[in-house]
Amino acid sequence: MIEQGKIAYRGKGNIYLNITNRCSCGCAFCLRAFTDDVYGASLRLAAEPEAEDVTRAIDLEFLDGPAGEVVFCGFGEPTMRLDVVLAVTEWLTLRRIRTRLDTNGHARLLNPGVDVVSVLAEAGLDAATVSLNAADPEHYDLICRPTFSKAHRAVIRFAEECVCHGIETTLTAVDYPGTDLAGCAAIAAKLGAAFRARPLVPPPDAPGDETHGRVIAASRPAGDPNGAP
Numbered sequence: 001m002i003e004q005g006k007i008a009y010r011g012k013g014n015i016y017l018n019i020t021n022r023c024s025c026g027c028a029f030c031l032r033a034f035t036d037d038v039y040g041a042s043l044r045l046a047a048e049p050e051a052e053d054v055t056r057a058i059d060l061e062f063l064d065g066p067a068g069e070v071v072f073c074g075f076g077e078p079t080m081r082l083d084v085v086l087a088v089t090e091w092l093t094l095r096r097i098r099t100r101l102d103t104n105g106h107a108r109l110l111n112p113g114v115d116v117v118s119v120l121a122e123a124g125l126d127a128a129t130v131s132l133n134a135a136d137p138e139h140y141d142l143i144c145r146p147t148f149s150k151a152h153r154a155v156i157r158f159a160e161e162c163v164c165h166g167i168e169t170t171l172t173a174v175d176y177p178g179t180d181l182a183g184c185a186a187i188a189a190k191l192g193a194a195f196r197a198r199p200l201v202p203p204p205d206a207p208g209d210e211t212h213g214r215v216i217a218a219s220r221p222a223g224d225p226n227g228a229p
């Protein structure tokens with residue numbers, strides 16, 4: 001039997017939420033390919049948690065002290081479980097706790113017929129960090145290997161809608177060989193979003209030991225498997 005990984009874990013003064021291991025990308029630099037652990041916590045889930053499991057895990061984490069924000073950011077794409085994201089965001093908003101979504105920006109493709117950004121804004125989401133990772137669709141498909149066609153366009157549209165709904169929005173790109181970081185920054189500027197480049201992290205047997213800036217060892221600076229936080 002697989003041991004259940006952590007649903008909530010701490011890093012960088014925040015609480016991070018790991019609600020699924022499923023993702024609609026297969027990024028060439030995905031941390032999941034070479035580790036189970038972030039900040040010393042295994043994020044490999046035996047079963048996906050329900051909203052009540054997540055809020056219980058958050059309550060337990062707050063017993064250890066305050067957190068700057070609570071971030072949906074684990075070993076998978078959170079909006080594959082939009083119902084859980086919305087329920088937990090509402091629960092946190094009621095408690096006046098800042099919330100952030102780290103996402104690959106595929107939410108509309110994953111939830112057809114749902115006005116995803118509107119419902120996220122209504123639930124009280126404060127911020128979104130969206131993994132752009134490429135300045136053009138060809139490079140995006142090459143390195144992020146999305147299950148959807150025209151995903152790059154969907155990512156940009158998702159970020160644009162977040163900005164329009166007043167959600168604090170940051171686009172990120174991993175500094176992968178061949179990535180046009182200046183082009184990614186220009187897309188973010190055009191949308192009115194912030195931009196952050198993230199260092200490429202090689203596997204542990206190569207020089208360095210983190211990817212997307214996400215922490216493998218407890219002493220490392222935090223990042224996330226979406227290349228987002």
Ligand code: SF4
Pocket residue numbers: 023024025026027029030031032075076077104131225226227
């Ligand atoms: S890096 Fe993020 S978006 Fe890419 S495959 Fe991994 S979890 Fe999915």
